[in-house]
Amino acid sequence: MARVVLITGGARSGKSMLAEQRTLQAGSVAHYIATAQAFDSEMAARIATHRDRRGPEWRTHEAPLDLLGALCATDDAPRLVDCLTLWLSNLMLAELDWQSRAREMIAALPVLRQPVVFVSNEVGMGIVPDNPLARAFRDAAGTLNQWIAAHADEVILSVSGLPLKVK
Template sequence: MDKITLVTGGAKSGKSLFAETHVRAYGLPLVYIATSQAFDTEMEDRIAAHKTQRGAGWDTVEEPLDLCCALARTDGAGARLVDCMTLWLSNVMHAELDWQAELEKVLQTLREQSSPVMLVTNEVGGGIVPMSALARRYRDASGLMNQRLAAGAGHVVMVTCGLPLALKGSAAAPASLA
């Protein structure tokens, strides 16, 4: 899955900006697959800020659950940015779906892609142990999901303080990753 890049980091680490910049470097049409859902005004504001940050020129596909369908439907349409996998996982768990089975489907779909895909995810396990069982299950599932995605990706980049660190493959512009 050399066309797959996983970008990880903490909240507000600069990972989305890194991913947006590097997806543009492919020189292909831009497809943004959004997994977030606006359940409140704070999330609406966050989504608006992301739209402003990435600017014009993106074909946006909003898909909170059926990521496989969104990836299959957009393969061949350009370079895709999925933002973000941890929100997708939250949606899947909230819908009471089997997150491991859903992840297996996503991994299989990623293996079948012909166009580049950049996945953004959060590192959520680096802080304190969450107080609730649900939050601990989510933290653990996020870590396990990120391990599986990283194992299958051709490139893995951690962004912290706005600075990229290549963990696997290269953190260079995607044109050199193809």
Template structure:
């Protein structure tokens, strides 16, 4: 059976975004790119532009840094969505001092209720050094817990390292490796 909920995890520049795009393109276009990033500087603007250029035609971009739970409810039934990324979504909420427990519960409920396919990209941040600051440790811990919950509700969980997918849960669609 094909997956409906997938989570793709990996470190920075691991290839997780590219792999997630391949999973989304396994379904016919149009595809929805639900972006949580915000361009606060030139470097981030360049990253966003590079991602958009790599995706190519067939994608509709919806930008929403925080209220993903509300936004998912407005998308057409049967849509195929790439949510990129849960890590920036979490950062956005932490910087605004949001109620993380309530926001996380709302996000996971919206993903679960979404009447289409959704692939969520998220960063694996717990494999490195212990962050020096209390905020850094709090973020690492919150990200680890969010990733666990995303993977628990997913039909497919894939860790990407050096551009190579390692399936943690479920099965990849035929032709994707």
């Protein structure tokens, strides 16, 4: 049965680097499942920075919406999903039912054989946003983190690039 790891933290808190190290502890080759979509040049630059840092042991897959499909298609090596928060954002922007999709994906986790390391973001520790959509998003992001954490074997909060063990 797949080992499930959640690594959460703030922006630029070193989550992806910790997640890459953790994934490669589980195998000499690994899949990188990117949920990001390069809508603009800022996001494209951010994606390129992340890609340049990863070495040749990584195979990259794009899964902005169908994360469950990507997990099923990559069950021959450890996977890093970077990140849940962008996946959620993509589902909400596409007006898809994120709750059903998240529940389906979580229900499938026990069937997978290879480890899955999820990266997620803490977005709920600032002032309540004025914008109702931003409030709905941060509520959904917090809920999704709770759901994944409840099913994870390990949960880590990344602080300044260092791991703080939560579970």
